[in-house]
Amino acid sequence: MKHQQLLQHHQLKATPQRIAIIELMHHAGHISIDDLYRDIREKFASISLATLYKNVHSMMSVNLIREVKISGQKAKYEIEKMPHAHVVCKACGELKDIAFDPAVLMQETIRESDYAAEEVSIVISGICPQCQKI
Amino acid sequence: MKHQQLLQHHQLKATPQRIAIIELMHHAGHISIDDLYRDIREKFASISLATLYKNVHSMMSVNLIREVKISGQKAKYEIEKMPHAHVVCKACGELKDIAFDPAVLMQETIRESDYAAEEVSIVISGICPQCQKI
DNA sequence: GTATTTGCAAATGATTTGCAGTGCT
DNA sequence: AGCACTGCAAATCATTTGCAAATAC
Numbered sequence: 566m567k568h569q570q571l572l573q574h575h576q577l578k579a580t581p582q583r584i585a586i587i588e589l590m591h592h593a594g595h596i597s598i599d600d601l602y603r604d605i606r607e608k609f610a611s612i613s614l615a616t617l618y619k620n621v622h623s624m625m626s627v628n629l630i631r632e633v634k635i636s637g638q639k640a641k642y643e644i645e646k647m648p649h650a651h652v653v654c655k656a657c658g659e660l661k662d663i664a665f666d667p668a669v670l671m672q673e674t675i676r677e678s679d680y681a682a683e684e685v686s687i688v689i690s691g692i693c694p695q696c697q698k699i
Numbered sequence: 700m701k702h703q704q705l706l707q708h709h710q711l712k713a714t715p716q717r718i719a720i721i722e723l724m725h726h727a728g729h730i731s732i733d734d735l736y737r738d739i740r741e742k743f744a745s746i747s748l749a750t751l752y753k754n755v756h757s758m759m760s761v762n763l764i765r766e767v768k769i770s771g772q773k774a775k776y777e778i779e780k781m782p783h784a785h786v787v788c789k790a791c792g793e794l795k796d797i798a799f800d801p802a803v804l805m806q807e808t809i810r811e812s813d814y815a816a817e818e819v820s821i822v823i824s825g826i827c828p829q830c831q832k833i
Numbered sequence: 834g835t836a837t838t839t840g841c842a843a844a845t846g847a848t849t850t851g852c853a854g855t856g857c858t
Numbered sequence: 859a860g861c862a863c864t865g866c867a868a869a870t871c872a873t874t875t876g877c878a879a880a881t882a883c
Contacts, residue, residue, distance in 0.1 A: 580864080598847090614847090615848085618847095618849070636765075652808055652814045663812050670799070671823065678786050680826065686770065686823075687821050693813075714838065714882070746840080749874075750839055
């Protein structure tokens with residue numbers, strides 16, 4: 566079981582609830598707490614929102630997942646993966662990844678601010694191809 | 700009065716509360732609703748949080764100010780200005796601007812995703828020079 | 834003069850907490 | 859066995875709404 570090990574490698578116990586969270590997140594790409602709650606109840610009718618919040622926090626604190634904050638929407642969560650940027654549609658709300666190498670940006674940051682840069686979060690908003698047609 | 704006109708050019712009535720919001724935002728660079736509330740009460744002891752929320756929303760809807768969402772913090776607000784990126788310190792929470800031209804990133808977005816890119820939000824997190832010393 | 838805005842209080846919505854029972858390793 | 863995790867209910871915190879009085883233009 567791949568997801569089980571993913572949790573254990575991050576020193577979190579592999580409960581079925583957590584495995585389901587990772588499965589859903591992996592499948593959706595990005596998911597909000599509410600959608601996660603709606604979907605996960607199909608497997609765990611009795612899971613509580615509190616458990617989701619707690620688990621999302623513990624997974625974030627070990628960098629297994631990452632929070633994507635978007636203006637005008639509730640936060641979404643994704644499994645930690647290769648650096649990338651996000652595009653979000655202002656019309657329909659769709660969120661997707663695009664390839665982007667943040668190396669240059671991090672260099673620039675260090676040069677300009679002396680910060681020890683660790684993470685980069687990029688959200689580009691605009692209108693998706695579908696909504697442009699309407 | 701510069702701020703008065705700024706409001707009027709965006710078709711918002713120049714109430715003293717709004718002018719004070721812009722003054723504080725201009726002075727702070729980036730400010731959260733709570734800090735804004737704390738500071739603005741020195742001038743308007745009776746201002747309500749509801750008024751702040753309403754004004755922040757109306758100013759956002761005319762693009763006079765912009766929301767900066769940061770993982771692990773409450774949103775901050777800034778006056779709309781030249782495109783730039785943000786660096787935030789994971790230790791002390793300090794937020795500052797750094798110069799960054801998003802043109803390349805927007806081109807890339809269009810090429811990769813066919814989105815009509817309108818806005819770019821960049822938040823780089825790391826450790827600020829002060830906190831590195833500790 | 835009129836439409837907008839303010840400030841209050843109350844409603845709503847989101848997230849966190851405490852705790853007893855359960856389950857992973 | 860032992861500690862971490864779950865689920866519930868309640869507490870807390872954040873944001874929005876409705877409305878009457880005040881104010882910008």
